[in-house]
Amino acid sequence: MRHVQVTEAKAAFSGLLAAVEAGETVAITRRGRVIARLVPDKPIMAADAFRPFWDHPGEIDLVAPDERPPEPIATL
Structure with missing residues (x-):
């Protein structure tokens, strides 16, 4: 992970x-202390976001949908 001072980050933001x-994580520092991190975005599927709830069914009333392909669209 690269560490960059705030002033340098402002000058080289792009x-x-x-x-x-490209996948690198950058730590923004002020006076030698990390105050922020720039991290690559990692998109997740909605099913993955809710999986922890489905793993504990007694705690919340959610049901996982069936894993099936989408239905075809009828053409007119």
Whole structure:
């Protein structure tokens, strides 16, 4: 992980975003202390976001949908 001072981050923000887009994590520091991190976005599926709820069925009343392909669309 690369550490960058706030002033350097302001001056090179586009370059830092390109590095993050390429998969790198960048820590923004002020006076030697990390105050923020730029991390690559990791999209997740809705089913993955709710999986912890489905793993504990007694705690919340959610039911996982069947794993099936979408139905075809009828053409007119």
